[in-house]
Amino acid sequence: MTGLAALVGDVDAFFERYLGRKALHRRGVAREVASLEDIDRVITGSGLRAPGLRVVKDGTVLPKERYVSPSTYGYAGLDDVVDPGKVAALFRDGATIVLGTADVMLPRLHELCKTIEMELGHPVDANAYVAPPGAQAFQVHCDAQDILVVQVHGDKRWTLFDHLEPDPAGGRMLPGLDAAATEYTLREGDVLYVPRGMPHLVRTETSASIHVSISVNTLTWADLLTALTSQLLRSGAYARPLPMGKDVAQQVEPQLKQYVDELAAALADPGPDRLHRAIHGRTACTEGHRAGLLAEALLGTPPEPGQRIALRPGTWPLITGEGARARIEAAGRTFGVTAGVAGACRRLRDGALPVSELSPDPAEAVRIAERLVELGLCTTSP
Incomplete structure (x- = not known):
């Protein structure tokens, strides 16, 4: 099995029973997504710059000045290169390392994400989380993405609440949530699907942990309508200037309905090419798997x-x-x-x-x- 099936098993059953509805936990099915050695190489041996890595402790994102140094990789004038020694020291002190867009730096993971993207039709990327024992990086929160968690190293405890936020927007903290919850302990090779908007709490206990979180960056109707409207408004008809005078609002009011009706008609029948560009022309979808x-x-x-x-x-x-x-x-x-x-x-x-x-x-x-x-x-x- 490859792509989505490698993580969730029967894809049709996943769509019917779980996607957007409830969690799915599968044991020991994904052991080749990434490794401790892969993650270590990126963080300690790639000249990684600060935008690609965050360090979090007790719910607070630490300032980058605490884990960067002037470059020792021969790059002139760079002062935001991740310092592996500082990162390791913060980790030993209880901080969690968050490696953003880890898929871009790990070819196997990148290919998996892009394969899943083609199966789901929405942009897919991945972060890696490296946590010491006894750590809780964030409070109870929900994400605006469906996520597929792959446990790479050690154990991690996930608490999922029996609740779905109808509009998770950019994700939100929900520390006061009162709802029934289910506990999952993920071990190496385990996969956990967490639906978009499902609140969760993640923590380590006695072991350190690395997990990869594969995010389906769900496109919404608002995303589609915004992109289509932006395309349509580039036409010359909407580039005409508004009239001038003391009361511009009063002058445009009689014409506004005409423009709105024309725009609505174009939105209702944009054509397949314009739809394709609106959905698949966004930055997250423009770069396929380029290895080789x-x-x-x-x-x-x-x-x-x-x-x-x-x-x-x-x-x-x-x-x-x-x-x-x-x-x-x-x-x-x-x-x-x-x-x-x-x-x-x-x-x-x-x-x-x-x-x-x-x-x-x-x-x-x-x-x-x-x-x-x-x-x-x-x-x-x-």
Whole structure:
């Protein structure tokens, strides 16, 4: 199993019984997501800068000055490089280390997040939490994301409350919550699904702990309508200036309904391309899994007809135009391509294909596959 199934098991059952409804705890099913060595290497040996790491103690985020130093990695003028010695000392003193967007720095985790993203259709990323024994970084709180917790090292105790905040917004602290609760002790390899808006309390007891929290950054109707409105308002019709005079509000009032009605009609029927850009064109969705791009460029090995080709996890291409005017929009870039490449990319949105099926002409099929790999949109496998 890969992707979501590797964590939750039967995906259909997960959607039907748990997603957005209740917690799911599975024991010992995820032992290759990340390791203690992976996390240690990022924190102590990568020249990590302060925005990528926070240190929290007793509910307070410590100022970065307590765990950064002028760079010792040869970078001139940087004064926000994480100092591994200071971080380790704070950890021994009871502080929890929070490694933000850990997936970007751990290729296996990044691929997993991007694969899950393609299954759910919402942006996915991950943080790692390194906690000493007897630590509680935050009070009871809920998150605005669905989260999949993978216990990497040691044990951690989760208290989940039988309550769902209907509008968790950016997440919130709920220290006075009065609701029934269920206790879960996570051990290495365990997975815990926590629905969006479910309050929880997390703490260690006698052992140190590392867990990875994979977040589904749920897009809301407000996100979609905001993005669509922003696109529509870029048209020339809305760039006209308001009238001038002593009472601008009085002058625009008779025209306002016309503009609102036109905007509402456009929002109600935006077209598939505009919808795609609004959902998948946001920053969180624009970068797919890129591991191996440089190796492919260096080795220059062309795809073979017997191989399979697939979109890189987290790649959401939009194909526009026809014939010589065909375009592929992906990862914040637009590529002019042949009709054959555009057609193949459109078919690959439904799943992987043998290279030989990209075109009736075997040589053309290889050229199409080579172009898609070269653009960083696809990867091949035996």
